Amino acid sequence: MQLSHLAETLIGSEIVKLGGDIREKIRQGEKIYNFTVGDFDPAIFPIPKGLEDGIIDAYRHHFTNYPLAEGNLDLRQSIAAFLKEREGLTYGLDEILVASGGRPLIYALFRTLIDEGDKVVYAVPSWNNNHYTHLNWGEHVVIEAHAENNFMPTAEAIRPHVKDATLICLCSPQNPTGTTISRKDLSAICELVMEENTRRKEGEKKLFLLYDQMYWQLTYGEIRHYDPVSLYPAMRQYTIYIDAISKVFAATGVRVGWSFGPAEIIGKMKAILTHIGAWAPMAEQKATAAFLLEKNKIDEYLQTFRSAVSDRLQRIHAGLQQLKKEGFRVDVLAPEAAIYLTIKMDLAGLHTKNGKTLKEQTDVTSYLLNEAKLAVVPFSAFGASKSSPWYRLSVGTCRVEEIGEMIDKLREAMKQLSSDL
Numbered sequence: 452m453q454l455s456h457l458a459e460t461l462i463g464s465e466i467v468k469l470g471g472d473i474r475e476k477i478r479q480g481e482k483i484y485n486f487t488v489g490d491f492d493p494a495i496f497p498i499p500k501g502l503e504d505g506i507i508d509a510y511r512h513h514f515t516n517y518p519l520a521e522g523n524l525d526l527r528q529s530i531a532a533f534l535k536e537r538e539g540l541t542y543g544l545d546e547i548l549v550a551s552g553g554r555p556l557i558y559a560l561f562r563t564l565i566d567e568g569d570k571v572v573y574a575v576p577s578w579n580n581n582h583y584t585h586l587n588w589g590e591h592v593v594i595e596a597h598a599e600n601n602f603m604p605t606a607e608a609i610r611p612h613v614k615d616a617t618l619i620c621l622c623s624p625q626n627p628t629g630t631t632i633s634r635k636d637l638s639a640i641c642e643l644v645m646e647e648n649t650r651r652k653e654g655e656k657k658l659f660l661l662y663d664q665m666y667w668q669l670t671y672g673e674i675r676h677y678d679p680v681s682l683y684p685a686m687r688q689y690t691i692y693i694d695a696i697s698k699v700f701a702a703t704g705v706r707v708g709w710s711f712g713p714a715e716i717i718g719k720m721k722a723i724l725t726h727i728g729a730w731a732p733m734a735e736q737k738a739t740a741a742f743l744l745e746k747n748k749i750d751e752y753l754q755t756f757r758s759a760v761s762d763r764l765q766r767i768h769a770g771l772q773q774l775k776k777e778g779f780r781v782d783v784l785a786p787e788a789a790i791y792l793t794i795k796m797d798l799a800g801l802h803t804k805n806g807k808t809l810k811e812q813t814d815v816t817s818y819l820l821n822e823a824k825l826a827v828v829p830f831s832a833f834g835a836s837k838s839s840p841w842y843r844l845s846v847g848t849c850r851v852e853e854i855g856e857m858i859d860k861l862r863e864a865m866k867q868l869s870s871d872l
Contacts, residue, residue, distance in 0.1 A: 460716060461585065465832035469816075472825050484857040485826045485848060489626060489761075491792065492848040496701040496759070499752045503743055505738030507707070514734045520725045521717075522709065523547020523733070526740040526749035530709050533743045537668075545714045548721050549736065551706040553693045555729030559720040560691055560710065561618075564659055570616040574604035575834035576841070578663075579628040582826055589831055592616060592643060593834065598841070601630035601784065602793065606639035613647045617656060623677075624788030627833050627843035628765070631670065631787050635675045641683045648689060659716075661688065663693040666789035668753060671761045674787045688713055698790070701756065701847075707731040707739045714736065763846040763854065764792050770858035779865045792844040794827065800838065801868040803844040809868070812838055823864035 467637055469487055476483055497503070521527070527547045534540040535661040543732075550556045565571060567588035573580035576595040584591050596602040603625060614806045621640070623632040640660075647658045660679060679686040695708030708731070710720065724730070731739075741747070764786035771783040782795035798815045801809050803822075809815050812829060819825045827842040833869075835841070 459585070459616055462582065462602065466828055467789055469826070469828065469832070472820070475822070477539060478589045481489040481824065483820070483824050483826055484853060484860070486844040486846065487826045488848060489827050489845050490847050491701040491790075493701070496756065496847065496849065498700055498702045498705065499742065499748065501748045502700060502702065502705070502738055502742045502819045509669045509734035516733055518549075518730050518733045520730070520738050521696070521721045522731065523736045523740065525741075526731075526736045527706075527709075528682050529743040530711070531742040534711065536746070538678065538681065540678070540711075542711045543714070544716055547711045548717045548724070549707065549709050550724055551729045551731045551732050552697055552703075552708040553663065553695050554592045554708075555694055555727060556710040556720065557583055557661070557663070558586070559634075559723045559727075560661060560693075561589070562723050562761050563716055563719045564618055565589045567666070569618070569656075570612065571618045571620065572609055572612050572616050573620040573834075576602060576627050576830040576839075576843075577620065577622055577833055580620045581834040589617075595835070596783065598793075598795075600636075601787070602628040602841075603636060603691075606643045609640060609645055610740075611735075613643060615659060615872050616647075616658055617634055618659050619644065620661045620663070622665070622717055624664075624666040626663075626789065627664070627791055627828065627830065628784070628791045629786055629791030629843075630784065630793065631674055631676065633683070634675075638682050639677065641679050641686050644689055645683065645685055648719060653657065657689060660690045662690055664694065665695055666698050667694070668699040669757060669760065669790065670788040671757065671764070671786060673684050676788075691716060700752070705735050705739075707735050716717060728871050746783075761786070763849045763851060765788075766851065766854045767792055767844065767846070767849075767858075770854065774858065774862060774865070777862075780861070781865075784822055786806055790845055792846070794842050795840050796827075796842060796870060797840040798865070800836070801870055804869075812840060815840070816842075818864070819861075822859045822867065823857075825861055825864075 466581045492804050527544045530547050561583050569589050570592050571584045571589040572592040574594040592730045594604050594608045596604050670676055691712035746862050758841040781799040786791040796803050799809055816829050827844045830839045830841040831837045
């Protein structure tokens, strides 16, 4: 069957494929420590009670019709107030666009900015930048980020590629790494964008910055979140933000997200979405509009939520650090934000007790799943090299009482490996 070139060349989600393998093992009765999904178990992390009650109440009042294409007025008003109160950012109602989560907004932004062959600069590992670039026929400009920079890109790495580029994609806190960009590094990238746009002639397409800050309220300890416009007001005309309730309120299935940026760009994104219909549901918009104004309820929820997520990240971090001290070939970055931990399983080249060699990193991933019953996502699923030994571990479905079991099971599985046949 002859299909479109896009359909024939599009790569399906590696995480979805891995999830299928995990579900099959669970169906067969295996106990799997599943740390793959960037989602939450509602039994462990429910959405805020006030938000839940608001959704139910909105349906009971029959808010079941189409919302406004740009998002209901009351919700955009609440988002504007929320941005002002929480981040000190002032945006007008025509500079805010609501959709069913971050994905359609990112897609609409790509469609608004990217023509075939336009350069899109992004670091790997990172979530879905490679796929959005492919979907829009952009030219991939890929920067390999490394552990020494917390897997965040630097201005020095980006600089050689900005000439004629149309879009730089940044995400902080970062999915999949759970790390954040420093004020210094973000400032340097902003300066680079402003410098490049000053160089470009009138009428020439500008260089824009996509700033995905979906996890910005989930930072831990002394870690602070920084954003481009707060650092440099002049970045306002070049920066488009992506945000949502999905992660900060454990509300991934509620599907309410927003983008804010220059009115002209937001207007074009709205026009594109009118043909796709990726609107956040009416009742959920009504509930979110009311909840975003509940400062005390939000603060109370975040205090408990952050503490629970941070506790899980810290416990697993400590367990992996202990395994490293015991001489096993593992490593882990200190948790900074989001629901993710960056872990290293440097086991390629080792031999199992059955004499099989873990030749490739895919063999390592399979060994972890089959022998340690540990399911984590390789950074190769986020655009990194297939030989990368780094993985994303997500704690959104993690039960505290299973952490010790998981570490013990991993220890036993690695004890079975040796460097000699």
